[in-house]
Amino acid sequence: MLAEVAAGRPGMETLALDVSDAESIATAAADVLARHPELNVLVNNAGVIIDDDPTAPVDDDELMRVVSTNLLGPIRMVSAFIAQLRSVPDAAIVNITSMLGYAPLARSSLYSATKAAMHSYTLSLRYRSGDAGPEVIEIAPPYTQTALQAVNLTDPRAMPLEEFIAETLAAIEAGEPEAYVARARERRDAQRVDDIGITTWFNDLMRSPRLS
Template identity: 40%
Template sequence: MNIKGNTILITGGTSGIGLAFAEEFIKEGNQVIITGRRADRLEEISKRLPGIITKLSDVVDAAQRTELADWVKQNHPETNILINNAGVQLVVDLKTPLDLDRIAPEIETNFIAPVHLGSLFVPILGENANATIMNVTSGLAFVPIALMPIYCATKAAMHSFTLSLRYQLKDIGIKVFEIAPPSVDTELGHDRRADKSQSHGGIPVSEFIAGAMDAIRNDVYEATVGMSAGLREKREAVFESMNDRIKLI
């Protein structure tokens, strides 16, 4: 796809992969809009990256998702790319009754929100050239880590949904990418760390972005970056050995 001259909306754009995508697309000459829940982070980023457009919005809230689409249609109707990036990763003990109030936002953020946003933005994107939806999933969509079962299940659901979305939109000219990162050194999963500002390891964000951008340039619609490629290929064969190495709850 053409990676220059687009207007791109990125959810969860205040840190990690979302922010890295924003910075990279700005370098390539695109107009970038980022959303997030943290007003202070949005303000700091807008000062650091002149020209970026920020929008305070919480994807967990269906009403705010609808308001976001209406705002884009009114203010930036030229938007032609949506990157569904916002994500939550929680440790969940399946040996005890689930706290639904705790896991509901994880499911909403990782699965319901991108499904809903995609449906809201199809009419907007479809009016513009180079129309694209990118869903950020995970290598864990193919081989889950049992320690974080809800996260992995939502990413597996997004993998399946993205296949259907791509099929349904192919005749109306909207490209659909799945970007499946490996473990990337971001703050994702801070729920299980005492120091919430500490990252969890993984490959550098810059290394992931380089692989993802190469796939996007070359229209690799299912882009498994780094070790995600191995997880995609081996799936169940990897599950037992990987989970045996990870300490369960």
């Protein structure tokens, strides 16, 4: 898909990368750094979500797929590029986490847990990067109309993608290290006051019938 997008855009290149595979990351990083020694931005966007039930035995293959894509993957990507990003000016790492890292969706407990862990890791990464950089930006989207799950594209509770992009870019331009849209900031702030209460409120809301 991305290769097709790139085909119509001179200057845009693509390469194969499976972030759940440490070897794939090492190969892709070596390739990118050889072709682009000036590289100064890493965006950790890849993610997968599944439905699971923490009150039943876990499927180990599914557990590993979610954890290796959403948590090990971005950590390994940072590891592969951190020396580069510390050596060039105006460098940035952008980690895409989720509001589900704040108020978990109980029917996607594994996904929610990986995003909570990535939020924590991102705080440490920003603190340790300090003024020397790279700048560390976290984007924690709310439920948004993307292809993450088929239901996202049809559910009116999901934020329209164009609105999400416009608000997020405005937050980045404003210099927000946590470049969250307004509805995400509200949930984050409520969660800090009452995490059990907001988890109940959110999961009751999401229990209404799925629309597709």
